[in-house]
Amino acid sequence: xxxxxxxxxxxxxxxxxxxxxxxxxxxxxxxxxxxxxxxxxxxxxxxxxxxxxxxxxxxxxxxxxxxxxxxxxxxxxxxxxxxxxxxxxxxxxxxxxxxxxxxxxxxxxxxxxxxxxxxxxxxxxxxxxxxxxxxxxxxxxxxxxxxxxxxxxxxxxxxxxxxxxxxxxxxxxxxxxxxxxxxxxxxxxxxxxxxxxxxxxxxxxxxxxxxxxxxxxxxxxxxxxxxxxxxxxxxxxxxxxxxxxxxxxxxxxxxxxxxxxxxxxxxxxxxxxxxxxxxxxxxxxxxxxxxxxxxxxxxxxxxxxxxxxxxxxxxxxxxxxxxxxxxxxxxxxxxxxxxxxxxxxxxxxxxxxxxxxxxxxxxxxxxxxxxxxxxxxxxxxxxxxxxxxxxx
Numbered sequence: 334x335x336x337x338x339x340x341x342x343x344x345x346x347x348x349x350x351x352x353x354x355x356x357x358x359x360x361x362x363x364x365x366x367x368x369x370x371x372x373x374x375x376x377x378x379x380x381x382x383x384x385x386x387x388x389x390x391x392x393x394x395x396x397x398x399x400x401x402x403x404x405x406x407x408x409x410x411x412x413x414x415x416x417x418x419x420x421x422x423x424x425x426x427x428x429x430x431x432x433x434x435x436x437x438x439x440x441x442x443x444x445x446x447x448x449x450x451x452x453x454x455x456x457x458x459x460x461x462x463x464x465x466x467x468x469x470x471x472x473x474x475x476x477x478x479x480x481x482x483x484x485x486x487x488x489x490x491x492x493x494x495x496x497x498x499x500x501x502x503x504x505x506x507x508x509x510x511x512x513x514x515x516x517x518x519x520x521x522x523x524x525x526x527x528x529x530x531x532x533x534x535x536x537x538x539x540x541x542x543x544x545x546x547x548x549x550x551x552x553x554x555x556x557x558x559x560x561x562x563x564x565x566x567x568x569x570x571x572x573x574x575x576x577x578x579x580x581x582x583x584x585x586x587x588x589x590x591x592x593x594x595x596x597x598x599x600x601x602x603x604x605x606x607x608x609x610x611x612x613x614x615x616x617x618x619x620x621x622x623x624x625x626x627x628x629x630x631x632x633x634x635x636x637x638x639x640x641x642x643x644x645x646x647x648x649x650x651x652x653x654x655x656x657x658x659x660x661x662x663x664x665x666x667x668x669x670x671x672x673x674x675x676x677x678x679x680x681x682x683x684x685x686x687x688x689x690x691x692x693x694x695x696x697x698x699x700x701x702x703x704x705x706x707x708x709x710x711x712x713x714x715x716x717x718x719x720x721x722x723x724x725x
Contacts, residue, residue, distance in 0.1 A: 361388035363519035365460075368494060375473045375480070375490065375525040376413070383496065383521075384426070384462040387455045391516040393428060394452035395499035395507045398465070400443035402481060404493050404520050410443035411492055413478035415469030421447065426462030428453040434465070438504055448502035470525050480525050489526045496521060540590040540692060541599070541721040543567040552584035553656045553670070553699040561699075572702050578641055580703035587684055590692025593723035597690070600680035600722070601655065601698070605715040614653045614675045617711030623647055624704065624713055626674020627654030633681045634663050636671035642705045650707040653715075656699040657683040672701060680720050 366385035372378060387393075400416070401408040421434035430453060435446040445465065455461065472479040473490035480490030497518040499507055506514045545566035546552060552561050563572055565583045572581045589597055603614040615624040625648075628637050642652040654672030657664050662682050664671065673681070684696045 361517050363388060363496060363498070363517045366496065366519045366521050368521050368523050370470070370523060370525075373470070373524060373526050374528050375470055377470050378418075379468055379470050380422070381465045381468055381494075381523075382462065383464070384460065385496070385519065385521075387459050387461060387498070388457055388517050390456045391498075391500055392452040392454045393461070393498045393500070393516060394449055394502040395504075395514075396447040396463075397495075397497045397499065397507045397510075398445045398447075399495040399497075400471075401493040401495060401520075402477075404522070408493070409477065411471035411477075411479050412443070413469070413474075414443045414471045414492075416440050416443055416445055418467045418469060419445065420466045422464035422466050424464060427455070427460050428463065432463075435504060439508065446504055446507050448504065448507075450502050452500075452502070473525060473527060487527055489524045491522055491524050494521045494523065495519075535592065537723070537725050538590070538592045539597075539721070539723050540588070541719075542588040542590075542692070543719060544586040544588070544695070545569075546584040546586060546697070550584070552582065552697050553658055570700065575702065575704050575708075577704060577706050577708075580639065580641075580701050582699060582701050584697050584699045586695035586697055587719070588692045588695055589684065589686070589690050589721060589723075591723045592689050593725045594688065595724035596686040596688050597721060597723040598682055599684035599696075600682050600720045601675065601717055602680040602720070603675050603677035603715060603717045605677055605717075613677060614717070615651070615713040615715035617709065617713050619709065619711050621647055622709045622711045622713070624651030624653055624702070624708070624715075625649055626676055627652040627672045627701065628674055633673045633676065633679075636664065636668050636673035638670070639672050639701060641703055642708075644705065644707065646707045646709055650709075651704040651713075652702070654701045655681075655683065656701075657696060658698075659684045659696045661685045661687075675700075675717060683719075 363385045369382045371380040400410050400414050402411050416436045417440050419436050430449045430451040432447050432449045473482050473487050475481055480492035482490045498516040499514045500516055501514045546561050548561050548564050550561045551559055561584050562581045563583050570583045605616055613623040613625055642649050644650045653675050655675045656672050683698050
């Protein structure tokens with residue numbers, strides 16, 4: 334090789350070396366990168382939590398977050414994204430020192446800047462993370478304001494965030510993305526969703542059941558009359574032949590199953606016709622013959638102990654009493670073993686609840702019937718109704 338040739342080659346090598354020295358290399362890519370939204374609802378407010386690993390050794394002093402409609406770094410921003418209300422959460426991962434958030438310089442183009450004068454020295458594979466609080470999510474919209482909807486429907490839209498790390502905290506350099514200042518970069522996708530509404534109707538439920546009780550079964554705690562002396566069915570009680578001075582007893586088991594949030598009330602009333610007074614509950618075939626409710630002075634709210642009737646013909650010469658095991662009624666405390674008169678004028682409460690009921694525990698309603706020697710011989714009949722009223 335001649336001297337001239339050697340000089341030309343030397344000049345070319347020197348030129349190439351100088352050129353390479355002043356040509357910035359492409360930034361490496363941040364990896365394992367993700368952003369998690371605390372609330373992905375479109376147009377809602379959310380915290381954005383960033384996590385990723387660095388690729389290049391260096392001291393990170395600036396981080397730029399550009400919100401985009403497409404993955405290209407030159408893409409337009411979703412104009413409805415609102416960075417002005419954001420703040421930097423104090424919880425940081427892998428980046429130390431005092432970091433500040435600039436949310437105003439490029440708010441119009443949805444760009445946020447984080448800077449730290451001291452920065453953090455990082456090496457490849459270090460994990461870094463931070464959280465931006467209070468961001469206003471874009472809507473799902475193909476236009477300028479929002480995130481582009483998926484190809485099928487508007488159930489979700491996709492936007493992107495370009496994250497770039499810098500070796501400077503000078504905002505002008507971060508804005509210009511000067512190549513010599515860039516350490517790593519990546520583009521992260523995130524989705525906003527429309528949300529799914531749900532509806533359901535819970536129907537009102539009610540099952541009121543009356544069950545008869547066989548003779549010999551305990552029915553209440555009302556003194557000595559604790560055992561049913563006759564059988565009953567849900568729609569019939571036959572007391573049979575009455576012996577003067579000997580009470581006969583019967584009972585019903587009541588069940589209420591309901592989802593009524595405010596509970597229910599079960600009441601009872603005699604529906605016998607043509608009796609002589611409000612307390613009359615049974616009538617004879619002969620005019621004027623009737624059997625009254627229990628107790629000459631007893632009222633429903635003040636039940637009394639069972640007392641054999643001592644009246645004159647058809648005037649307290651017979652007694653028909655009612656008791657219930659439901660202590661939420663007037664039959665509570667000291668009155669739990671007492672008897673009240675069944676009446677034919679007013680429904681009286683014998684069972685209640687202030688909330689829903691599974692209907693698996695019975696309330697036992699007891700009936701007692703007795704006559705004295707002055708009760709006219711006759712065949713006596715009567716009827717009564719239960720009334721179950723839930724409150725939803």
